[in-house]
Amino acid sequence: MEWPLTRGRLLALATSSLLQPACDPFETGFAPDEPAEYFKARNVEQASPPQTLQLMDYNVKFGGGRIDFFFDCHGDRVLMSREEVEHNMAGLAKKIRQVDPDVLFIEEVDVNSKRAAFVNELQYLLDHTRLNYAVYGSQWRADFVPSDGLGAVDSGNAILAKFPLHDAHRLALPLRTDLSGIERYFYLHRNLLVARLDDAALTEFAPGKELWLLGTHAEAYAKDGTKKRHIELFTERMKLLAKQGIVVGSGDMNALPPGTLKTSHFDDSACVGDYEADDYSAEGDWLEPLYERYQEAIPLADYEADNAPYLSHTTSKDGFWNRRLDYIFSTGTLTEGLVHQDKAHGGMETMPLSDHAPLSAVLSSPEAP
Amino acid sequence: MRAWLKAMLPVVGLLAHSPARAEAPSSHWLDHSALTLAPKRLEVGLFSQSAYAINDRVQISTHPLWFFALPQAHAKVRWATNGCLYFSTSHSLEYPWPFLRLVTKEGTGGLLPPTDPPPQSLLIENAGLLSARLAPGHWLTAELGFSVGPRTKTPVLLDFPFLYQRFAALNSAIVPHAAVSANGPVDGAFDYMVYSRYSRLFLPDTPGAFAWESEVELGWSVTPRVRVGASARAEVARFPVGLRWHWFPLADVRIAW
Numbered sequence: 001m002e003w004p005l006t007r008g009r010l011l012a013l014a015t016s017s018l019l020q021p022a023c024d025p026f027e028t029g030f031a032p033d034e035p036a037e038y039f040k041a042r043n044v045e046q047a048s049p050p051q052t053l054q055l056m057d058y059n060v061k062f063g064g065g066r067i068d069f070f071f072d073c074h075g076d077r078v079l080m081s082r083e084e085v086e087h088n089m090a091g092l093a094k095k096i097r098q099v100d101p102d103v104l105f106i107e108e109v110d111v112n113s114k115r116a117a118f119v120n121e122l123q124y125l126l127d128h129t130r131l132n133y134a135v136y137g138s139q140w141r142a143d144f145v146p147s148d149g150l151g152a153v154d155s156g157n158a159i160l161a162k163f164p165l166h167d168a169h170r171l172a173l174p175l176r177t178d179l180s181g182i183e184r185y186f187y188l189h190r191n192l193l194v195a196r197l198d199d200a201a202l203t204e205f206a207p208g209k210e211l212w213l214l215g216t217h218a219e220a221y222a223k224d225g226t227k228k229r230h231i232e233l234f235t236e237r238m239k240l241l242a243k244q245g246i247v248v249g250s251g252d253m254n255a256l257p258p259g260t261l262k263t264s265h266f267d268d269s270a271c272v273g274d275y276e277a278d279d280y281s282a283e284g285d286w287l288e289p290l291y292e293r294y295q296e297a298i299p300l301a302d303y304e305a306d307n308a309p310y311l312s313h314t315t316s317k318d319g320f321w322n323r324r325l326d327y328i329f330s331t332g333t334l335t336e337g338l339v340h341q342d343k344a345h346g347g348m349e350t351m352p353l354s355d356h357a358p359l360s361a362v363l364s365s366p367e368a369p
Numbered sequence: 370m371r372a373w374l375k376a377m378l379p380v381v382g383l384l385a386h387s388p389a390r391a392e393a394p395s396s397h398w399l400d401h402s403a404l405t406l407a408p409k410r411l412e413v414g415l416f417s418q419s420a421y422a423i424n425d426r427v428q429i430s431t432h433p434l435w436f437f438a439l440p441q442a443h444a445k446v447r448w449a450t451n452g453c454l455y456f457s458t459s460h461s462l463e464y465p466w467p468f469l470r471l472v473t474k475e476g477t478g479g480l481l482p483p484t485d486p487p488p489q490s491l492l493i494e495n496a497g498l499l500s501a502r503l504a505p506g507h508w509l510t511a512e513l514g515f516s517v518g519p520r521t522k523t524p525v526l527l528d529f530p531f532l533y534q535r536f537a538a539l540n541s542a543i544v545p546h547a548a549v550s551a552n553g554p555v556d557g558a559f560d561y562m563v564y565s566r567y568s569r570l571f572l573p574d575t576p577g578a579f580a581w582e583s584e585v586e587l588g589w590s591v592t593p594r595v596r597v598g599a600s601a602r603a604e605v606a607r608f609p610v611g612l613r614w615h616w617f618p619l620a621d622v623r624i625a626w
Contacts, residue, residue: 025530025615025617027613070475076483076484077484078482078483078484079482079484079485079525082574112610112611114528114609114610117574118574118609118610143530143608143610143613143615144480144528144529144530146477146478146479146480146529147476147477147478147479148474148475148476148479148482148483149473149474149479149480149481149482149483149484149485149525150479150482151480151528151529151610152528152608152609152610154610182477183477
């Protein structure tokens with residue numbers, strides 16, 4: 001419908017553009033549903049349609065490697081130099097090239113943050129791996145965070161692929177309610193990131209079907225049920241997308257699988273208060289609806305038989321992976337699930353690269369044998 | 370610097386030798402102009418600088434509210450006038466360490482990371498101002514100047530809106546600026562002030578960094594000695610994070626003796 005710019009509408013437009021910075025002076029807010037940002041590699045490397053899809057999920061800790069930051073409570077660092085960020089990103093890109101995924105879900109990637117020396121880490125990964133296209137949903141954006149010297153932040157989750165991505169949306173998740181208004185204004189605004197993989201990627205794998213990708217990074221520190229709500233909304237979105245085609249839902253759920261033996265008092269916990277995330281004992285069944293309905297990269301029976309090979313997170317660079325937070329769920333068939341813990345499990349040391357180990361799996365079409 | 374002075378000399382010469390040179394009328398409530406206050410006049414502002422005229426040529430000022438966080442002294446010296454044109458220079462010296470120390474902290478209010486204590490430093494700004502009378506009471510002023518920030522080491526950039534351009538000299542060799550302003554009466558006890566200043570910031574990691582800050586103020590002289598002002602201050606700046614704009618409203622009360 002035409003919407004002519006009458007004088008009144010021009011005035012309204014000018015007024016709203018003037019008032020917007022006054023209502024949201026540091027631009028931290030998001031619409032409930034908004035288009036995701038698209039990125040493309042500097043040099044696109046043509047890929048052939050695969051028979052199966054290699055999937056990978058990686059929380060890359062904003063290229064912070066194993067620097068001890070203040071929020072980990074193992075150190076006091078706030079900002080990194082460009083050299084540090086690029087060194088850490090080179091390690092992450094090397095690991096990603098080694099796995100060579102067709103689709104990569106990443107969490108905590110900074111595209112324009114002072115703490116990461118304003119390096120666009122998503123573009124870096126596109127330019128240094130065989131992945132060509134990406135969509136991005138910011139989960140923490142502010143022109144300036146007036147706390148701890150953080151300054152400008154734009155950090156979020158992304159989906160990268162060798163083939164183009166379409167129909168990408170950032171769906172806002174509920175905010176924490178256990179923070180003051182001013183803290184909530186500057187705190188993380190988490191999201192569900194949805195995109196559809198280009199049909200050209202499916203000509204061998206699932207011709208005539210649609211493949212939908214769903215990424216997230218659920219709340220970590222809330223004590224008000226926000227994390228549970230985020231997982232529920234992720235599950236509901238999986239169900240909705242499953243009506244349209246094959247779905248892969250992946251991310252850092254900040255929750256442990258059912259059947260986890262150790263759920264609290266982890267030996268790497270150093271935080272008390274705001275950044276404490278050490279007790280999952282009341283969350284044992286939060287992921288059950290996902291496990292009941294979908295396949296996961298690591299079959300639950302395998303995990304329950306032995307938790308250790310599948311643990312994917314620790315805040316301490318001096319320890320070893322001690323809890324599992326990262327997942328790949330799908331309506332398709334997932335095989336060859338692997339948590340890349342170290343050289344023995346994945347062919348390369350991952351402990352120095354991030355506070356999460358990457359997870360990979362191979363996706364076959366639901367009808368595939 | 371020498372070239373800049375050389376460029377200004379003809380203007381000074383013109384003014385100093387103008388046949389129309391006379392006792393200059395001094396300004397009231399006139400910010401950002403080459404005019405100085407009437408001798409011995411003191412103007413105290415709540416949120417703006419407070420100024421005192423030592424004589425008809427020299428005016429000193431400071432910011433009482435900010436002084437203990439950001440010790441500072443400013444002086445404006447009128448060098449020449451012919452009654453219609455005024456040429457002055459302004460000079461300011463600030464000691465930013467207490468303020469930077471205040472905002473270098475953990476938690477809320479930490480604008481700079483506590484891992485990098487601020488260095489000892491000074492902020493020095495010098496500018497030349499040329500004011501022209503366009504009509505009775507209406508003044509147009511052009512300003513050219515620069516800031517430097519001698520320091521013991523370069524601190525983390527303070528890229529907070531509006532503070533960015535004020536402290537950028539601590540992160541670069543020099544911050545040149547150009548500004549224009551206009552002041553004058555509107556009607557009866559009301560007056561206006563429009564000010565716009567462009568600063569070029571030579572920051573090593575932010576090519577093309579600049580800040581363009583503008584203010585529009587409407588003043589009301591409640592009595593000849595009390596003025597209330599309402600203004601809007603806006604900036605467009607290229608920060609390390611990108612091009613951004615911000616604005617905020619401001620109110621001020623000034624009293625003169």
